[in-house]
Amino acid sequence: MRCTEGVWMSLVNTQECIYVALDFEGLKSLERTPQEDMFLALFNTVVSNLILFKNQFTINRDISMFQKFQDGAKLFESDPKIFQARLCVIIKDVPKVDRNGITREFQSKFDQLVSKEGEDNFITRMYGNGLDIIPWPVFGDTAWFKKLSIFKTTLDKLETKYENARAFLQNTKVIMAKLKICDWGSLDENLIQIRVATLKRLFPIAVSYGIEQKDSIIEHLVNHDSGEPIDDPIINLCDCPIPNCKERCQSDDHFHAFSEVNHFCGNEHQCRELCEDKGICQVVTEPKEQEETYKGLVEETSITFTKYIQLSERLKCNKKIPPNEFKHTGKHTHKENGFHYCDTKCQFCEYYCTLPYGHTQQTHDTRHGNMTQTEFTGEDNEFEYAGYKLRVGDQGTFVLCNLFCKDLGRHRHIDYCQNAENCKLGNQGQDIQHINENVLPNPNEPKDFISHKLFWKRTGFKDPYSVQDQQEFEKCDYECPDDKHHNSDTKFCELQLFHAPLNPSSSPPINYGYISLDGHHFNCENPNAAFHIILVLDRSASMSMQDIKPIPGFLIYDDLKKKHNNRIGAVYQAVYSFMDARRNSAQITIPDSISLILFNNWASVPFEYQDLTDPKVLLNSMLQYEAWLGTNYDSAITKAGSLIEAHFDSKKTNVIIFLSDGECYIPTNQLHAICKQNKEKGSPLYLYTLPPFPQQVTLS
Numbered sequence: 001m002r003c004t005e006g007v008w009m010s011l012v013n014t015q016e017c018i019y020v021a022l023d024f025e026g027l028k029s030l031e032r033t034p035q036e037d038m039f040l041a042l043f044n045t046v047v048s049n050l051i052l053f054k055n056q057f058t059i060n061r062d063i064s065m066f067q068k069f070q071d072g073a074k075l076f077e078s079d080p081k082i083f084q085a086r087l088c089v090i091i092k093d094v095p096k097v098d099r100n101g102i103t104r105e106f107q108s109k110f111d112q113l114v115s116k117e118g119e120d121n122f123i124t125r126m127y128g129n130g131l132d133i134i135p136w137p138v139f140g141d142t143a144w145f146k147k148l149s150i151f152k153t154t155l156d157k158l159e160t161k162y163e164n165a166r167a168f169l170q171n172t173k174v175i176m177a178k179l180k181i182c183d184w185g186s187l188d189e190n191l192i193q194i195r196v197a198t199l200k201r202l203f204p205i206a207v208s209y210g211i212e213q214k215d216s217i218i219e220h221l222v223n224h225d226s227g228e229p230i231d232d233p234i235i236n237l238c239d240c241p242i243p244n245c246k247e248r249c250q251s252d253d254h255f256h257a258f259s260e261v262n263h264f265c266g267n268e269h270q271c272r273e274l275c276e277d278k279g280i281c282q283v284v285t286e287p288k289e290q291e292e293t294y295k296g297l298v299e300e301t302s303i304t305f306t307k308y309i310q311l312s313e314r315l316k317c318n319k320k321i322p323p324n325e326f327k328h329t330g331k332h333t334h335k336e337n338g339f340h341y342c343d344t345k346c347q348f349c350e351y352y353c354t355l356p357y358g359h360t361q362q363t364h365d366t367r368h369g370n371m372t373q374t375e376f377t378g379e380d381n382e383f384e385y386a387g388y389k390l391r392v393g394d395q396g397t398f399v400l401c402n403l404f405c406k407d408l409g410r411h412r413h414i415d416y417c418q419n420a421e422n423c424k425l426g427n428q429g430q431d432i433q434h435i436n437e438n439v440l441p442n443p444n445e446p447k448d449f450i451s452h453k454l455f456w457k458r459t460g461f462k463d464p465y466s467v468q469d470q471q472e473f474e475k476c477d478y479e480c481p482d483d484k485h486h487n488s489d490t491k492f493c494e495l496q497l498f499h500a501p502l503n504p505s506s507s508p509p510i511n512y513g514y515i516s517l518d519g520h521h522f523n524c525e526n527p528n529a530a531f532h533i534i535l536v537l538d539r540s541a542s543m544s545m546q547d548i549k550p551i552p553g554f555l556i557y558d559d560l561k562k563k564h565n566n567r568i569g570a571v572y573q574a575v576y577s578f579m580d581a582r583r584n585s586a587q588i589t590i591p592d593s594i595s596l597i598l599f600n601n602w603a604s605v606p607f608e609y610q611d612l613t614d615p616k617v618l619l620n621s622m623l624q625y626e627a628w629l630g631t632n633y634d635s636a637i638t639k640a641g642s643l644i645e646a647h648f649d650s651k652k653t654n655v656i657i658f659l660s661d662g663e664c665y666i667p668t669n670q671l672h673a674i675c676k677q678n679k680e681k682g683s684p685l686y687l688y689t690l691p692p693f694p695q696q697v698t699l700s
Contacts, residue, residue: 007040018165022048039179041069045126046175046187047168048085050155055091069122082187084161086129086154094135096143106133129158166227170194198224242269242321264324271317276332279340279357281315285367294398297391298382305398308369310351312341346461348374349401353461365462371396371404377414377440392440402464405452410477410492413455414439417446433498451497473497478520482527493520505651507682530590530652532609533582534640535575538660540600543568543627555580556619567661568627576619583612590651595643596622599636600629609647631662634670641674644685654678655686 012019024044044051091102110131114121123131134150137143162168174190177183183190202212212219221230245265275281285308294303315334321327342353344364348371353364374396376383382391386399386407396404405411414435417423423434423446431451439447452473456463463470476493485491494509495502501519502508508515514526543566550560550573560569575596582592595608596618606621636658644654656674671687678685 007043017160020168043175043179045069045085046082047172049129049158049161050151051085051087051127052151053087053089055089069126083126084128084159085126086132086158087123087127088132088134088151088154091133091135093138095138096141099135102135103133164226167225195224242326243272245269266323268323269321271319271321271328271332273317273332274314275317275334277334277338277340277357279343280312280352281334281338281340282313283341283352283354284311284313285309285351285369286311292397294395296388297394298389301389301394303388303398305370307397308400310369312352344460346401347459348372348396351401361462363462364460368401368464371399371401374399375441379435379437379439381440405465405473406469409490410472410475410497412449412451412477412497414447415450415455415458417448420446423448430496430498449498476520478516478518480516480522480524480527482524484527485524491522491524494523495521507650511679511682511684526653528590531592531655532644532647532649532652533592533594534597534643534654534656535594536597536599536636536640536656536658537568537571537575538600538631538662539568539598539625539627540631540660540662541628542631542661543571559619559623563626564623566627571659572619572622575622576615579612579615579618583615593647593649593652594618595647597636597639597643598622598625599632599639600627601632601635603632603635603639605639605643608643631660631664633660633664634667637667637670637674641670641677644674645677648681648683650681650683653684653686655688657688659690 006025008023010021010023012021022044024040089106091106094102110123110133114123119125132154134147136147162171170191171187174187174194178187178190205211206221212221222228223230242264245267291304292307294305295301296303317332318334319328319330319332340357342355342357342359342364344353345351346353346364346366346368349369350373351366351369353359354366355361355364372395375392376385376390376394376396377392382389384390399407412433417434419428422428423432428434428448431454433449435447435449438444450458452465453463453470465473474496476495476497476499478493479485480491480493482491493499494513502515502521504515504517504519506515508521513521513523514529515521516526517528546566548567548570549565550557550569552561554573554577556573556576560573563569564572579594591611591613593609593611595610596606598604598606604625606625607618610618612618640656648654675685
């Protein structure tokens with residue numbers, strides 16, 4: 001397979017000129033006729049300044065191949081303007097010791113050819129800038145690379161053959177055409193004929209109208225040597241005054257331009273001005289085809305999201321300019337009395353309001369997009385949002401305006417304080433809570449917490465969230481600190497956002513839940529509540545059975561195994577473990593009180609309303625009682641009610657833990673009496689039972 005087929009062209013554009021390199025397929029190709037070989041050699045000679053002809057030193061030292069050049073020497077008339085090339089015969093891979101010898105050898109052969117052909121030899125006729133014989137060093141030799149500068153020097157010394165690319169292109173086309181039809185006449189004559197024919201065709205139109213073409217498309221006068229337009233004032237005189245109109249003036253009298261007239265084409269024209277109506281003509285919202293990734297300020301934060309873009313456009317006027325007029329009547333509009341969007345933007349996502357311009361609604365409305373103009377802030381420098389770790393200063397690009405608040409749940413916004421004096425006096429209003437600490441960005445500027453409702457009111461845009469969401473966002477965002485909520489539904493304060501703190505000593509609203517120490521009302525058990533715990537334990541004879549015993553090696557086992565290595569001992573061990581756990585609870589801020597009722601046929605009280613400072617002391621009181629006799633639930637529950645009454649404290653919740661292994665009738669009347677008693681005092685009663693009662697919690 002050959003390296004080159006036909007001719008390949010490369011261009012190098014420099015400040016001085018354009019270098020054109022033509023790579024010709026070698027002569028004597030088996031796939032070409034001798035005539036085609038000769039035509040390639042002629043074409044090469046006519047278009048080029050410098051010709052590099054490569055010859056293999058070790059293979060071919062015969063110059064008979066130059067017969068192709070000689071065959072074409074007589075075809076074209078000898079024309080010094082076209083035969084200006086310099087021929088460089090390069091003898092490839094010549095060792096240094098052979099360079100002088102090979103040069104003399106080739107020079108001698110060319111001398112013989114010139115002598116033989118006389119004045120018709122191809123060198124004299126076709127290569128006006130002479131012949132060079134250059135032995136080329138072996139590839140890899142340093143001299144191989146240094147020799148390259150010879151060509152640059154030789155080429156730069158030659159006179160530039162073409163004034164510009166336009167002339168080169170025209171000459172090349174003409175030469176190819178002449179070779180195709182075997183026209184061996186003068187190239188200059190052909191170029192002159194082409195120029196004359198062009199002038200004959202263009203002259204009448206140019207003189208009459210100052211243009212080159214007046215048909216469907218107007219073409220202005222150009223310099224056909226350089227291709228540059230000609231600045232002819234006549235052209236302007238005959239242009240239609242309507243911009244972008246390609247039609248010629250309707251008058252056939254070109255010289256009417258010398259009188260003060262306008263050169264109208266006689267047709268109506270589409271107005272190309274922009275719509276002047278107030279508002280936005282067209283708004284289009286569309287998602288990008290590809291997702292984007294936001295790299296957060298926290299190193300590991302990378303968020304992939306779909307970015308939505310709103311495109312707004314002012315449309316062109318749809319009116320027509322009447323014939324022979326400069327403009328239409330009335331203002332420019334894309335549609336008479338057409339719809340225009342409001343030109344107010346959401347300050348966070350920069351989406352335009354989708355209501356009509358000049359709408360009467362007090363608030364704007366839009367579909368909202370990515371919060372490209374928003375930065376996150378918070379009370380802490382680092383925080384979590386929607387499962388991502390963020391830092392103050394992170395961009396809101398990955399969040400949509402109409403989804404941001406929903407992901408927060410109950411929340412408050414941070415805004416710059418708009419009336420610092422009112423905040424100092426405490427008159428900031430129900431939807432505002434002043435922040436006393438410095439908050440980024442601009443920590444020295446005072447800031448407020450504001451409600452979701454006020455946040456959207458300040459934007460001037462309609463709240464994009466559902467009524468249900470808005471109602472939820474109006475409520476307090478404080479959470480119950482109880483760990484049991486962390487893996488289930490969060491319990492929030494039941495009051496409104498920024499409510500005045502309730503008195504922790506007062507009863508909770510609707511007598512349900514609890515009031516935290518900082519004044520919030522939670523509809524659940526108080527994780528920090530203090531209790532009066534009344535343990536009501538069966539010590540009848542059945543509790544002396546040894547099918548269940550205290551656990552060896554566990555708390556107080558050594559104290560129990562002597563006299564209580566049975567069911568009652570197992571219960572005592574569990575009670576002691578419970579008291580020890582309550583005493584060591586980190587959440588307890590007010591100490592519990594505990595009472596113990598042991599019952600068989602009657603109820604005994606080893607201790608009542610004691611704190612848990614030393615469970616061992618309470619244990620010693622329990623150990624004085626052993627299991628014997630029968631079972632009487634009535635006396636036990638009655639005694640529990642009397643202890644609650646005797647030691648009632650509104651700050652403590654009463655809890656009865658009832659345990660029995662026997663059977664007895666349920667003291668329904670006594671239980672109802674205790675529940676009623678606590679309900680009247682606004683205090684719930686918790687009753688935990690073990691068999692034979694169902695395991696349940698009963699609240700009043």
